[in-house]
Amino acid sequence: MATPSNCDVPNGGADSADDFVETPKLVTVEAETRPDFKELQSIERKRREILLRAELPFWRIIMFWSGTCLKEIASDSLVWTTICIYVGIRIFANYIDYVPESVELLSKTNVGILGGFLSFFLVLFVNQTNGRFLEMYGFSKACSGRIQDVAGLAKTQLPVEVGEKLVRHFNAAHIAGYVGLNAIGMGSPYSKTFFFDHYNAENNLLTPGEMKILSHHDMDNSGLCMKELITWCQLDVAQARKDGHIDSYQEKYMHDKILAFRAAMDGMYDYTDQPPHFFYIHFLVLLSALYLPLFAIDTAFTGGWGAEKAIGLDVLQGLRSLGTKMIDPYGDDLEDLS
Numbered sequence: 001m002a003t004p005s006n007c008d009v010p011n012g013g014a015d016s017a018d019d020f021v022e023t024p025k026l027v028t029v030e031a032e033t034r035p036d037f038k039e040l041q042s043i044e045r046k047r048r049e050i051l052l053r054a055e056l057p058f059w060r061i062i063m064f065w066s067g068t069c070l071k072e073i074a075s076d077s078l079v080w081t082t083i084c085i086y087v088g089i090r091i092f093a094n095y096i097d098y099v100p101e102s103v104e105l106l107s108k109t110n111v112g113i114l115g116g117f118l119s120f121f122l123v124l125f126v127n128q129t130n131g132r133f134l135e136m137y138g139f140s141k142a143c144s145g146r147i148q149d150v151a152g153l154a155k156t157q158l159p160v161e162v163g164e165k166l167v168r169h170f171n172a173a174h175i176a177g178y179v180g181l182n183a184i185g186m187g188s189p190y191s192k193t194f195f196f197d198h199y200n201a202e203n204n205l206l207t208p209g210e211m212k213i214l215s216h217h218d219m220d221n222s223g224l225c226m227k228e229l230i231t232w233c234q235l236d237v238a239q240a241r242k243d244g245h246i247d248s249y250q251e252k253y254m255h256d257k258i259l260a261f262r263a264a265m266d267g268m269y270d271y272t273d274q275p276p277h278f279f280y281i282h283f284l285v286l287l288s289a290l291y292l293p294l295f296a297i298d299t300a301f302t303g304g305w306g307a308e309k310a311i312g313l314d315v316l317q318g319l320r321s322l323g324t325k326m327i328d329p330y331g332d333d334l335e336d337l338s
Contacts, residue, residue, distance in 0.1 A: 034182075036194040043189070072321035082292040089300035111291070111298045118287045125276075125284060126323040132271060133326040139267040143174055146261035150233075153254055158245050166236040170261070172196075172205040173229035177265045178330070180223035184273040186328045192219045223269055230262050268330070275327050 035043065050067040053060075065071060073079050147170050154163035175196050181188035190196075196219060200206055206214070217225040234255060241251040 034191045034194065035189050037198045040189065040195065069321050072325070076321070078289060078292060082296040085293055085296040086300045089297060093300070111294050114287070114291045115295060118284075118291050121284060121287065122323070125280070126326075129276065129323040129326040132276075133329050136268060136271050136329050139264045139271075142264035143177070143261055143268075146257050146264065147171065147174060149257045150254060150261075153250070153257070157250055158240055162236070162240050162243075162245060166233055166240075168203075168205045169229055169232045169236060170258070171203070172200065173226050173233065173261075174265075175199050175205070176219055176229055177223065177226040177268070179219050180221075180226050181269065181272055181330050183221040183223065184269060186272075186275075186331055188330055223265075226265065227262070230258060233258050272328065272330060281324075 046066070053064060053067070147167075150170055151167050154166050157163075158166065178188060178190045179192050179196050182190070200211075214225055214228065217228065219225040237246075237251055237254045237258070240246050241248060246254070
């Protein structure tokens with residue numbers, strides 16, 4: 001099998017050569033709309049700042065706007081509809097001196113049951129998406145960890161030239177993997193033009209000949225480039241054993257680390273490609289749309305003719321927006337993974 005060094009396309013891939021067969025398609029040239037490298041750096045700095053806020057005292061935390069649920073709640077039309085219903089009924093209550101029959105009818109219902117039902121499912125939804133978020137964070141850190149493992153082994157067990165080649169290919173696979181996420185889910189802010197090419201030029205990860213080999217892959221819309229680069233890493237290790245630089249045990253250990261990297265990257269792709277079921281999301285939104293107007297009417301009538309009640313829509317909508325934000329941690333939101 002040819003290796004990247006002599007500019008022949010490797011016929012190995014993820015599990016077989018068939019994994020690298022791409023269906024011919026009409027290629028259209030579009031202007032790159034994703035963030036450039038400076039914008040990505042700016043987003044990352046803001047994310048790091050938000051992470052450090054967690055240890056601040058409560059009076060400072062409560063004053064922030066960016067990276068909070070307040071920004072999402074303020075732009076939610078259902079929240080404003082609920083507030084308008086509440087305010088409208090309270091204004092009407094101040095202009096009359098009798099209790100409408102509708103209030104008597106409403107007093108016989110129990111809107112709180114629906115609210116408790118909705119609260120339970122929202123808390124469950126947030127718990128599930130938080131677990132998903134942390135799992136994807138684990139995949140991301142596992143990728144970095146396996147690269148460090150192989151880099152350490154290459155430094156101590158391989159000749160400089162061979163080891164550097166292996167690490168170059170491994171780092172290129174890592175970056176290409178994040179670019180390929182754009183093909184699935186909600187897309188990725190990382191592009192070949194502004195992300196991969198920047199690091200490739202800065203660190204000389206791939207030679208022009210190697211880039212030419214990969215040119216048949218659409219890195220921005222496929223994870224196949226990442227998988228081929230991982231196969232190159234395996235070829236580098238196999239060639240090192242054939243050349244007598246490492247024994248079969250060391251070769252197997254390096255292969256295990258490389259495959260563990262691919263498994264973690266595949267996990268990121270799997271989770272991104274399969275968000276929580278739309279049926280589940282629609283059910284929560286439907287419950288919110290039914291409950292919040294009824295909640296507004298109930299609290300407005302109670303506030304207009306009885307004891308004051310606090311409106312809890314910020315809690316309910318805040319939970320829903322929190323869960324939704326954690327579904328896709330590889331986007332360009334400030335709340336995404338740093």
